[in-house]
Amino acid sequence: MEAAVKFRVILDHDIKKLCLPGMPHTVKELEATIKQTFGISMDISLQRKDQDFDDFVTLSSIDDLKDRDTLKVVYVPPVILFSNVDIPELPTEDYSISRSVSENDSVSQPSTSSGSISAESDDTIILSPRSPGMHKPWPTDFPIPKFSYNTELVLQKGNENYLRDGSLLCKEKSYPGVKSNILECLAELISSYTPYPSDAQRCAVAEALIKKNPCLKEPGSFNGLYGWQQSLKYKVGNYRSKLRMHGIPEVLVNSLKRKSSEDKLPAKNIKKPRKAEVNYLPPHPAGETEDSLESNRLELISETKKKNNGRVINEMMSRTFSLRRQEIVGQAPSVADLLERWPALFEPSQICEEFLRISGISLESTFMSQLDRQTPKLLSLFNAKGGAVGQRIKLQMMTLIQDPSASVEKRREVVLRCLIEYMGERQEDLISVHHSHDETEVQAELGSCPLKIYMCHQPDTIGIIIEGQPVVRGVPNLSKACCLLFGLTYALDLKYPSKLVHTFEIYQRLFVGLDPMRPKPSSKYANLLTKLS
Structure with a gap:
């Protein structure tokens, strides 16, 4: 008879005991058992504690x-598939990116009722028919579209001639018409991702175009691409004018008529995605108006006062997403005003859901899994760091040296603290620790802080303050507080703090994997990435 086995299982912030009648036959079978036993709906992978390295390795x-x-x-982030296929509209329902939300959560938000929403949700993702103005994430490899029938014929012949004798299409009489059609198609496709592509993104498009059609190289250019990059710049700018005439909010918000008197210059205070937001300023859902969505907002405030109402709140937050983004991006209200008008936005679960709506990425599972994945290499870098920074880092790492079996949460906290110092920034600019004050006194003391995570020890509690307003409290650990604060910079359209810009760059690029091209990575981040590779 096969002997029973027991395992110690680490689940995010919990440690569980798993007893089985015998050893599973495969890793997949063990994963399925763990998912069923602990009610996990997401895809997972497993790591085991290796005795030789005293660290976790993939099972x-x-x-x-x-x-x-x-x-x-380790939770595997869900893959979100966006479809451009027209789907018949069903009555009385708004379909948007949302996930079903469970009903219990230990993390509270100060301005709402005792009813709370779970920060952990399953990954049943409702995909909506894509309306004009809704965008797709920028692709790793830009797909060159099919051009007009005539253009495709000319390109086919041009590529054959290029392979035979190296001749370029730019010398042919048909070239101007072909180029015009190519630019029109590319501008339309680029705008489906973003109406404000960066130089790096335009360069990626030009590279993909020349790679597929080498006959389109331009003589005299050092790489054969520069002319196409410039042409795309002006063509996309012209295409934005068409989008503006159709009332697309993301470009309409930057029209001179919508700007304040001191900003009435075409290039001044442009509101556009700067942190790889996919749906930065979406249009209202079909059939909805500003008045109807305002009624939904008022109804949403009533729903937040009810207990165990997470699913309803999540659906209403998804429905009012466009109204909220137009208010936040277009009017830039204070955090105090947003707490009053959108209290549910500051619930930990809705911070994660809003991040998903904006970026298409599951925030907490992605952030934590990538943090854990990079931890062994980061600890190795921290150990090798010398000088005054190395001394400060080693003080933080004493916790792990003195307690090698420290919890996952403590391990994450140490890594995040050391990371701030390693990037040449100060922990005190992000984290405020108070040993002899209660939470109310700390909140009053930090009333002028633009952005801060506070940690109190009488009793133990962690919270987040933005613009002097306590927006989230009762966070269970520092790593989750950093994750939620990062999510709030997207939900509230905030710039990264100037004294912590490198820390937040790591959160965005390394832990969440958002946009390695825009803006250009800093030299500090590039050096870190080189050392981690």
């Missing part, structure tokens, strides 16, 4: 597993 074979081993569950 690739069940033969590597022994009785009483420690396992760590």
